Amino acid sequence: MTPLPPDPLALLRPLVAGIGGLDQADRVRRGASLLETLPRPPVGLTPHQVIHRQNKLVVRFYAPDPARATGRPVVVVPSMINRAYIVDLEPDRSLVGALAAAGHPTYLVDWGEPGPEDAHDDVGHVLLTLLRRSIDRVRRHARGASGGPLPPVHLLGYCQGGTLSAMYAALRPQDVAGLVALNAPVRFSQGGRFASFVAPGHFDVEQAISPDALVPVEVMKVAFKLLDPMGNWTKHLAIEQASHDPKALARTLARERWLEENVPMPGTFAREFIRAAYQEDRLLEGSWTVRGQAVDLRRITCPLLVAACARDFISPKEACLPLAQATGSADVTTEVLETGHIGVVVGGFGPKVFFPMLDRWFRRVDGAWVATSAKAGAGAGGQDARGDL
Numbered sequence: 001m002t003p004l005p006p007d008p009l010a011l012l013r014p015l016v017a018g019i020g021g022l023d024q025a026d027r028v029r030r031g032a033s034l035l036e037t038l039p040r041p042p043v044g045l046t047p048h049q050v051i052h053r054q055n056k057l058v059v060r061f062y063a064p065d066p067a068r069a070t071g072r073p074v075v076v077v078p079s080m081i082n083r084a085y086i087v088d089l090e091p092d093r094s095l096v097g098a099l100a101a102a103g104h105p106t107y108l109v110d111w112g113e114p115g116p117e118d119a120h121d122d123v124g125h126v127l128l129t130l131l132r133r134s135i136d137r138v139r140r141h142a143r144g145a146s147g148g149p150l151p152p153v154h155l156l157g158y159c160q161g162g163t164l165s166a167m168y169a170a171l172r173p174q175d176v177a178g179l180v181a182l183n184a185p186v187r188f189s190q191g192g193r194f195a196s197f198v199a200p201g202h203f204d205v206e207q208a209i210s211p212d213a214l215v216p217v218e219v220m221k222v223a224f225k226l227l228d229p230m231g232n233w234t235k236h237l238a239i240e241q242a243s244h245d246p247k248a249l250a251r252t253l254a255r256e257r258w259l260e261e262n263v264p265m266p267g268t269f270a271r272e273f274i275r276a277a278y279q280e281d282r283l284l285e286g287s288w289t290v291r292g293q294a295v296d297l298r299r300i301t302c303p304l305l306v307a308a309c310a311r312d313f314i315s316p317k318e319a320c321l322p323l324a325q326a327t328g329s330a331d332v333t334t335e336v337l338e339t340g341h342i343g344v345v346v347g348g349f350g351p352k353v354f355f356p357m358l359d360r361w362f363r364r365v366d367g368a369w370v371a372t373s374a375k376a377g378a379g380a381g382g383q384d385a386r387g388d389l
Contacts, residue, residue: 024237031236035244040257041250044085046097048108056112060133061105061141062096068103072177072366073142073153075135076109079160080126080269083261084110087158087345095345099357101277104362107138107153109161113263119213121266123273127168135175137167152177152302155363158164158188158345159183159315162275166323169300171293180305180358183341184314185319186297186326188278192316200279205291209271214264227306255346284326300327303365306334307354312341 005299052059064070076096078084088107099106109131115119139150154177157165162184169176185191197203209215235256242248282288288295306324308317317336322332335357339349 017126017130027240028236031240032240034239034249035253035256038249038253041254042091042255043257044088045091045319046088046100047174048096050054051107051141054130054133055118055365056114057130058110058112059137060096060108061106062108062111062303063101064103065102066103068101069105070363071361071368072151073105073107073138074099074362075109075138075153075155077109077131077155077157077161077165078111079158080111080164081160081265083258083263084108086258086342088249089258089346091326093251093347093351095350095355098351099358099362102355102359104359105142107141109134111263114214115291116214118266120211120268123167123276127171127290129162131164131168132172132175133171141174154180154365156180156358157182157184158219159341160185160273162320164285166297166300167283167288167290167295169302170290171290171296171299171302173299176182176300176302178303178362179300179307180307180361181320181323182307182344183309183315183320184306184323185277185315186283187322188281188283189320190316190318191278192313192319194314195278195319196279203220203274203279205271205279209267209274210378211268211271213267215270217262217264251347255342258346279328284322297323298328301329303331304329304333305358305361306332306357308335309337309339309341309344311339311343314341320386331365 032152035320046062048060048062050058051061076087086098096106096108111130111205117316119373133155135155136150137259138153142151142153143149152175152317155165155169157163157180159182163182163186165179166181166186169179188195198205239249239252239256275287276282280287281296284297286294286296288297303375304324304327306321308315308320309319321334321336324332337354339347339353343349
């Protein structure tokens with residue numbers, strides 16, 4: 001009998017087995033095949049009403065549970081570079097759905113998808129035209145037909161949307177009753193992998209991005225893959241593992257849909273944001289001007305919640321937490337959450353930890369406002385968002 005040839009993988013077996021076994025490559029291939037062939041689940045299913053449109057932008061209203069209704073509208077501002085439905089991927093894990101169910105009149109700014117005609121939109125247009133008009137429309141909608149003064153709003157900004165919300169609150173403080181900055185970088189020199197990727201010595205923003213065009217989706221996908229080089233491997237493993245549980249598979253594919261469906265950026269906005277934020281770090285030092293107005297974070301005097309995630313490589317906590325010391329607010333809460341950049345609003349962490357924390361914080365802030373309005377007791381029951389997290 002002819003002897004069998006030696007196993008060429010013999011020396012590697014202990015190493016490969018230690019990271020998941022020799023079948024891991026087969027599992028990755030199966031996960032990739034499933035991702036390629038399976039239909040994507042629907043997203044954005046929480047009932048809502050569109051109350052405002054401007055160009056590609058829409059504002060969606062999620063009516064509060066009348067039995068638990070609170071007074072202040074909450075405006076959720078996501079990043080411009082991703083789909084807004086990250087805060088409404090699944091009905092039982094939806095940020096906007098949870099806030100509405102807890103009694104908060106909830107509004108979502110959905111930036112939409114810009115076209116080539118929007119290439120010259122700059123940061124000033126985003127803040128002082130699109131976002132300002134959205135917030136004005138929310139205030140009018142929240143006031144209803146009462147004819148009273150327009151109520152200020154709570155802003156809840158996520159990632160880049162949190163940075164933009166902080167900038168808006170500094171430029172228009174009278175519009176903002178409370179500010180939640182979730183994974184919102186302000187010290188961009190500590191901006192992690194993306195800061196390294198666009199560092200001025202390595203990335204020439206003038207050469208790389210045209211002000212007369214959009215930053216293509218394909219370029220953005222490559223950039224985000226470079227931020228997480230092993231992302232495809234772990235993603236396909238996760239899909240294969242989830243494939244044995246239909247509910248888990250649907251959740252995984254909903255998340256993948258959000259990750260796949262990128263949004264192009266107006267070139268003018270991208271050039272300004274990358275240069276002023278990541279390359280020159282102007283926001284904290286107060287030298288960023290928008291349409292001739294200095295963005296002075298000290299003008300933010302409303303209650304402030306700064307939330308960062310311990311396992312976030314997109315917006316590291318070192319880039320986000322400095323906002324807590326940069327404003328003029330006398331009511332500042334900081335939280336470092338034991339999850340990642342996406343996991344805070346996608347998955348079980350949100351309903352179990354983050355969404356209830358937001359509810360407590362909004363109720364406490366609203367309760368203080370009611371008390372100062374001589375309506376003692378109307379806001380009772382609110383708890384400090386610090387809790388035992």
